[in-house]
Each structure stands twice: as structure tokens, then as C-alpha cells.
Amino acid sequence: MSKPVIAIFDVGKTNKKLFLFDEEYKIVFERSARFTETKDEDGDSCENLESLRLSVFDSLREVLREKEFNIKAINFSTYGASLVYVDQNGQALAPLYNYLKEYPEALKKQFYDTYGGEEDFSVRTSSPVLGSLNSGMQLYRMKYEKPELFKRMKYALHLPQYMSSIITGKMYSDITSIGCHTNLWDFQNNAYHEWVAEEGVDAKLAPLFPGDKVITSSFPSDNYLTGVGLHDSSAALIPYLESFREPFVLISTGTWCISLNPFNHNPLTKFELTQDCLSYMTFTGKPIKASRLFAGFEHEQQVKRIAAHYNQAIGKYKTVKFDMAVVKKFLPDKPLHLYFNSLGFDYFDFAREDLSRFKNDIEAYHYFIYTLIFKQFLSTSLALDKTNVKRIFVDGGFSKNSIYMNLLALVFPDIEVYAASMAQATAMGAAVAIHQHWNKQQLPTDMITLKLFVSPKSK
Incomplete structure (x- = not known):
């Protein structure tokens, strides 16, 4: 009889891993991969998003061939501060920009001057001023530097939720990503900060979905309960x-x-x-x-x-x-x-x-x-x-x-x-x-x- 397991994709900056955990949370299968980084249009190093996407499908196909395992659910954990800009079909429109990418000083000044200054804004959003590491700033930059792409974009998904979307076909946001030094969340009001609506960025953020709930997969079939990613x-x-x-x-x-x-x-x-x-x-x-x-x-x-x-x-x-x-x-x-x-x-x-x-x-x-x-x-x-x-x-x-x-x-x-x-x-x-x-x-x-x-x- 095949063993019930959950498949977890754990995506770090260096290693991308797939684990199968049994019902006692023992690892019964592990696969690791590394991908050569690619370059964005400015020549800066960034994640090879296509290799990452294909590796999910390849890894799932591999474990599905293993008759000893019965996959009951799938979930994802990945590094943060990284956004994937997708169209209405969930297809990526741009590279997965590196969160260490240098942020334009003039644009940063424009943002903080408009929304109350660095000090007060940081207190409200619990977000130190970190440039591209504040993922909301990446989205703000996209609006002003690439307005055509911003217009074509359906959603900006944090990486865990993008990973989940390629299995489920559904696009959501998750509070563990939204609430982590992004400049997006107002911790004093427990809601998105006002700038998100004022800049029209709210329309580019998918609906929030609870991290302890599941969605039905579309790949490789509709039989798999899938988390939104964390x-x-x-x-x-x-x-x-x-x-x-x-x-x-x-x-x-x-x-x-x-x-x-x-x-x-x-x-x-x-x-x-x-x-x-x-x-x-x-x-x-x-x-x-x-x-x-x-x-x-x-x-x-x-x-x-x-x-x-x-x-x-x-x-x-x-x-x-x-x-x-x-x-x-x-x-x-x-x-x-x-x-x-x-x-x-x-x-x-x-x-x-x-x-x-x-x-x-x-x-x-x-x-x-x-x-x-x-x-x-x-x-x-x-x-x-x-x-x-x-x-x-x-x-x-x-x-x-x-x-x-x-x-x-x-x-x-x-x-x-x-x-x-x-x-x-x-x-x-x-x-x-x-x-x-x-x-x-x-x-x-x-x-x-x-x-x-x-x-x-x-x-």
C-alpha cells in the first residue's frame, strides 16, 4: 500500500528542494537542484524563473511515478521580497528581479516625500528603509519606470504564491509575504497602507488567502490539496x-x-x-x-x-x-x-x-x-x-x-x-x-x- 505524503517545494536562493513528508513528518524523499542565474534587462543577476517553473513540473512527475507514495497535498516555502509580475493567464511578464537590485534614489525620495517621510512611514509599516528589499517598492518602481508593463500586469505575486499558482491556476496573496518588510501593510491599522490604493497598486495585488487553507490543484490533476505558499x-x-x-x-x-x-x-x-x-x-x-x-x-x-x-x-x-x-x-x-x-x-x-x-x-x-x-x-x-x-x-x-x-x-x-x-x-x-x-x-x-x-x- 502506498504511503500518504505531502510534497513541499522549499525554494532558497541557492538550493531548490522538494521534500516528501509522511504522516509522522519524517522525510521519505528529497530532491535538490541548483540553477544558473540569468540576467535582467539591466545586466543584474536574477533567478531563472523558467527553470524554476519547469523544475516544479518535472519533480512532481518524478514522484508521481514512484508508486510507494500517495501525494495528499502540496505546499511551498520560498525566500521573500521577490515579486513575479503575471498576466491574466498567470504567465510571467518580466524577470524575477533580485531583491538586492539597486533602487533609484530619486524614486525613493519621491515615494517617502509623498507618504510622510522615511521615519514615520517605517514605523507604520514596520519596514526599515531597504530599497528593493521592500517588495512594495519594486511594484512602485514598476509603475513609474515600466508603465506599459504595469498596465498589462494582472497581479504582482510574491514568489511563494506564484509557485502555488502554477499548480492551482489560482492567484492569491498571503499575509506572511505581504506583512514582511514590504512597505505594503499598515501594522497600526491592520490593513494595506493608504499609498497602496492611492497609487492604484491595490488592483495589482491578488486577494488574500489564509495560509492554513487549501486550494484544489489543476496540475497534474485536480486531486491535490494545495497551500497558498509561505x-x-x-x-x-x-x-x-x-x-x-x-x-x-x-x-x-x-x-x-x-x-x-x-x-x-x-x-x-x-x-x-x-x-x-x-x-x-x-x-x-x-x-x-x-x-x-x-x-x-x-x-x-x-x-x-x-x-x-x-x-x-x-x-x-x-x-x-x-x-x-x-x-x-x-x-x-x-x-x-x-x-x-x-x-x-x-x-x-x-x-x-x-x-x-x-x-x-x-x-x-x-x-x-x-x-x-x-x-x-x-x-x-x-x-x-x-x-x-x-x-x-x-x-x-x-x-x-x-x-x-x-x-x-x-x-x-x-x-x-x-x-x-x-x-x-x-x-x-x-x-x-x-x-x-x-x-x-x-x-x-x-x-x-x-x-x-x-x-x-x-x-
Whole structure:
């Protein structure tokens, strides 16, 4: 008898994956692909949308040939801040522009001058001024720079919803994408910001569809229940929200380390916005205060520098063990959190450190992580914001870094700090979001594996 499964397409910037989860949320099939980027009309790199679209069809055909699986449902999780402009038939009219594409200063000034200035606008929309990373600004740019294309466009779909549309033939928006630093959503009024209607952009946004509901597919047949797709950061939080009821913060680590606090409903302040705080939305439409740190990228750059200076292999630093004797050389006399709170936000800059002052590469690497934890402490503290959080969960790459985890436990002595491991958190979140529609079993209690890190000084 074939095994009931859900198919999840998890689209990252680098890897595009298909997972099949069984009813116990174990991965029973996995396929990964990478595509060569293409160029937009300005010569900037961007996602190869056609390769991505065709890979969905090819992957589904492949698993449908596997007689051991019975696909009950399909869903999508993808990176955010990316729009696909489609005609009435759902066909893409333009490239999938890169969210790092440089934004014209004159157009940005025009927008913010018209709608109340950067500071007040950012507070209302919980969106730091990020240029193309504010996906609503991409749509605004389209209106003024490509008016003919804007006119022909039926909808601007965020990438998760575009992916869903090629299976269902239906076009919707989803709150996890709309509510994520897009400049589109007014968090104070819980509705689209007034500029959306004033610029006629509201007509280009498909109707909102709940992230925990399903649509019937049209490909490969009408037998498959399909989710509307979710923004990856919001999807990764879902298994935690389903598993834990006491207040927690999730630090989702990768290129960005994002501290997500679903128990902090305080409005963003102007100061928090200047420190790269923002709001996400859960798939049920509740705001999540979050803070971002570009720590994964910094780690990648500084590890290269340390390895080159000491003539070591870069891979060595994936397995360096925490050494308290080394860390004691850097620790202050007072508790670490009090010391860090007494410093300015830019106190540490490891990129300017003279590496020759360290005894060896292991000491240099420990000190680098120490400076990174300073930044992580300040960033996560902004998300904590006096909420009664009992636990911090860390998932992603840094959860496997024993120096990072031990120092995090040291700097948050009154909070339990856990390394959390879960098989493909964003994909699992997209599956759990529509659990009730495809799975007759109860949600398992062992979706997340936790490892407690005790503050090293108390060991």
C-alpha cells in the first residue's frame, strides 16, 4: 500500500528542494537542484524563473511515478521580497528581479516625500528603509519606470504564491509575504497602507488567502490539496508555535540571524527600526517582532580571513570545540550581559583586528565568535523587549557551533538556551500549516530535537 505524503517545494536562493513528508513528518524523499542565474534587462543577476517553473513540473512527475507514495497535498516555502509580475493567464511578464537590485534614489525620495517621510512611514509599516528589499517598492518602481508593463500586469505575486499558482491556476496573496518588510501593510491599522490604493497598486495585488487553507490543484490533476505558499521565515516558526506554549524567541540562523519573538506585540519604535528590527506575520495574521543581524555573512568573510592568515583550511572551523580557557582571556570581570550593555553598538569590529596579535587561529576564531555574540546579544535583546521569555531556541548553522552556543548561554544567564534541530524547518512548517487538510494523525511531539546549553561559568 502506498504511503500518504505531502510534497513541499522549499525554494532558497541557492538550493531548490522538494521534500516528501509522511504522516509522522519524517522525510521519505528529497530532491535538490541548483540553477544558473540569468540576467535582467539591466545586466543584474536574477533567478531563472523558467527553470524554476519547469523544475516544479518535472519533480512532481518524478514522484508521481514512484508508486510507494500517495501525494495528499502540496505546499511551498520560498525566500521573500521577490515579486513575479503575471498576466491574466498567470504567465510571467518580466524577470524575477533580485531583491538586492539597486533602487533609484530619486524614486525613493519621491515615494517617502509623498507618504510622510522615511521615519514615520517605517514605523507604520514596520519596514526599515531597504530599497528593493521592500517588495512594495519594486511594484512602485514598476509603475513609474515600466508603465506599459504595469498596465498589462494582472497581479504582482510574491514568489511563494506564484509557485502555488502554477499548480492551482489560482492567484492569491498571503499575509506572511505581504506583512514582511514590504512597505505594503499598515501594522497600526491592520490593513494595506493608504499609498497602496492611492497609487492604484491595490488592483495589482491578488486577494488574500489564509495560509492554513487549501486550494484544489489543476496540475497534474485536480486531486491535490494545495497551500497558498509561505514566506520561509514565517514557515520556519510554525513547528515551534505548534510545539511550545510558553514564551520563547527563535534565532533562525543562516546568512541572516533573525531573532523572532511571536510573544512580543509591542509596536516597533523609531529606534528599533534604525537597529534593523522589523515585523513579520504568522500564517494566522499575528505580528511577530523580529531583529536581524547579518552574522552568517560576516562569519563567512572572517573565517576566510582567519584561514588565509594562518594558512588553514576553511572547513576546519566547522568543528572547533568551545574552550573556556581561551574565552577567559576575553571575559570582563562583571557579568557578560552587563558588560555588553555598557558598550556602544559599534564597539567591536573584528574586520579591523590585527590577526597577528592572537596566539593562534583557534584563539582568533574564539575571539571572533565572542564579538559576534556581542552583536547577537544586542540584536536578540531588541526582540526580547521586556517580554517574559523563558527559552531561546537556535536553529540553522550556528546551532551546531559550540562556541556560539556556549557564549549565547553565558550572555543570557536567566534564559534557557537550546540548540534546536529539525529536519528542514521551513519545509516542515509549510507542511504543518495545512496539517488538518491532509493528515489524519496528531502532530508528533518529537518534531524538534533540543539540546540545552548551560552557562559555562555555572558548570
